[in-house]
Amino acid sequence: MAAILPRTVRRAAESALSLRSVPPCGAGHLARSLGGASAACSDTGTASVEFGPWHNGGGVLHRAASVDPTAVVEAGAVVHSGAVLGKEVVVGSGAVVGPSVSIGQSTRIGYNVVLSNCSVGEFCTIHNGACIGQDGFGFFVDEDGQVKKKPQMLYARIGDHVEIGANSCIDRGSWRDTLIGDHTKIDNLVQIGHNVVIGKCCMICGQVGIAGSATLGDYVTLGGRVAIRDHISIVSKVRLAANSSVTKDIQKPGDYGGFPAVPINEWRRQTANLHLFSKKDGVKR
Numbered sequence: 663m664a665a666i667l668p669r670t671v672r673r674a675a676e677s678a679l680s681l682r683s684v685p686p687c688g689a690g691h692l693a694r695s696l697g698g699a700s701a702a703c704s705d706t707g708t709a710s711v712e713f714g715p716w717h718n719g720g721g722v723l724h725r726a727a728s729v730d731p732t733a734v735v736e737a738g739a740v741v742h743s744g745a746v747l748g749k750e751v752v753v754g755s756g757a758v759v760g761p762s763v764s765i766g767q768s769t770r771i772g773y774n775v776v777l778s779n780c781s782v783g784e785f786c787t788i789h790n791g792a793c794i795g796q797d798g799f800g801f802f803v804d805e806d807g808q809v810k811k812k813p814q815m816l817y818a819r820i821g822d823h824v825e826i827g828a829n830s831c832i833d834r835g836s837w838r839d840t841l842i843g844d845h846t847k848i849d850n851l852v853q854i855g856h857n858v859v860i861g862k863c864c865m866i867c868g869q870v871g872i873a874g875s876a877t878l879g880d881y882v883t884l885g886g887r888v889a890i891r892d893h894i895s896i897v898s899k900v901r902l903a904a905n906s907s908v909t910k911d912i913q914k915p916g917d918y919g920g921f922p923a924v925p926i927n928e929w930r931r932q933t934a935n936l937h938l939f940s941k942k943d944g945v946k947r
Contacts, residue, residue: 783822798833798856
């Protein structure tokens with residue numbers, strides 16, 4: 663890895679230079695800057711280097727970041743201006759901690775995670791490739807028939823002891839912050855839209871999709887591939903069977919399943935009756 667990283671940085675620098683996306687001070691200078699060496703471009707005078715190497719792990723930090731001395735920022739990771747890293751935080755290789763992001767004590771950030779416009783609590787685990795705090799999917803058609811983007815200006819806030827699986831995405835809010843409650847566990851490949859509020863101690867299995875502005879109470883369990891429409895509420899202590907689709911508010915605790923989701927025993931009766939109907943003579947298959 664130590665031999666690969668310098669070559670990778672130099673290739674990236676040369677590529678950027680060829681695309682004219684960096685000042686013409688040479689790919690070698692850019693590579694040194696990305697690696698943390700103090701240097702100034704001779705063509706731009708006394709411009710100071712904003713990023714430098716971190717003593718614990720080999721990553722790169724902006725000089726305006728606030729990082730506890732016990733934190734580890736691994737080689738290839740970047741921490742931007744205004745970011746705050748607490749005690750014993752670990753940021754894996756390739757991760758990006760965006761401007762003004764805060765990470766609480768003893769949280770572990772996996773490889774290639776991207777954090778922006780968000781705060782992450784204490785004792786969390788964010789697995790490889792997760793993205794938190796990017797813009798939500800908000801668009802409208804204007805009077806001229808053009809698709810326009812709605813502003814996404816707020817934040818995603820992750821509680822304490824939360825675990826977020828690989829390649830899951832949590833969008834930041836537009837009219838309220840996106841919130842994930844303490845001790846909630848999220849599997850791989852989960853999409854959580856803007857303005858979603860999820861309570862504490864929830865369990866969300868793989869490939870779940872929660873549309874914007876939905877609200878989930880505490881101790882909610884979502885089986886694999888559950889879909890939840892936008893702007894609905896689910897009370898605490900609800901469990902949804904895999905592949906269920908929630909199209910309206912759920913106001914009573916209990917188990918639910920089906921499309922649209924109904925109380926679990928009703929869904930079982932529906933499934934049994936459909937099976938019996940399909941077996942009747944004369945029914946085309």
